[in-house]
Amino acid sequence: MAKTKNTLSSPRNPAEEVQALQDTIYVIGGKWKLPIINSICNGNRRFREIERSIPGITRRMLSRELKEMELNGLIRRLDDPDFPAKVEYEATTYCKSFADIILAMIDWGKKHRARVKQQLRA
């Protein structure tokens, strides 16, 4: 017999939460996915634009990640047939679902900088 949802016991399920956490880490793992998502969500649409908006990224990496992200439904690639080599990328709803994570991370990063700066002055 299937257990019915018990709303009283364990409002938090640690095992389930680690799982969820590990899934997420798997999906957004690596150095570039989140910065790229962030860039496109910020309105950058052209390859070069995105490239310039992310310090340190190479074309190869950007190219690879964009391809994978398109496959995974994170972005749409719009290729203008009239202008060869005019491509635009746009974020899907799915892509935007990472907003909370990205915001939390930006926030943490800013505070971290402030903290380090403090430390140097001490």
Added chain:
Amino acid sequence: MAKTKNTLSSPRNPAEEVQALQDTIYVIGGKWKLPIINSICNGNRRFREIERSIPGITRRMLSRELKEMELNGLIRRLDDPDFPAKVEYEATTYCKSFADIILAMIDWGKKHRARVKQQLRA
């Protein structure tokens, strides 16, 4: 002359935000740091406890990460001299500063699971 902070223009600074994002990715990079932080913040204190709470992690990895995290001020290691091989770990305030990120990621992971399940039924 130094630019004074202009509260009107650019309440958001994209360049600064990518930086912050990349800093954060650097700090919590890899498969294990976040799950370990999460585990310790959830009250797991013993090595084995932490190990058991994180599916897939090996002793070697856990050991290495814990050592690094202690060096970086994320956790305190309490070694009981009376009981050799009785060690406890506890989270520092710094460690807890990752809570928002972790929560956002757990949340995303859960929704992701639900989404995938939906897809399979369709």
Added chain:
DNA sequence: CGGTATCCTGCTGGATACTG
């Protein structure tokens, strides 16, 4: 229990050059 030592593999990602 709480680790360390050793060995090994793969994959991420960098450098560089070329293309339609």
Added chain:
DNA sequence: CAGTATCCAGCAGGATACCG
């Protein structure tokens, strides 16, 4: 502009065995 091709290194991380 928007990529692709090739080549290569480093290191994260897995397997396994051993230790006080």
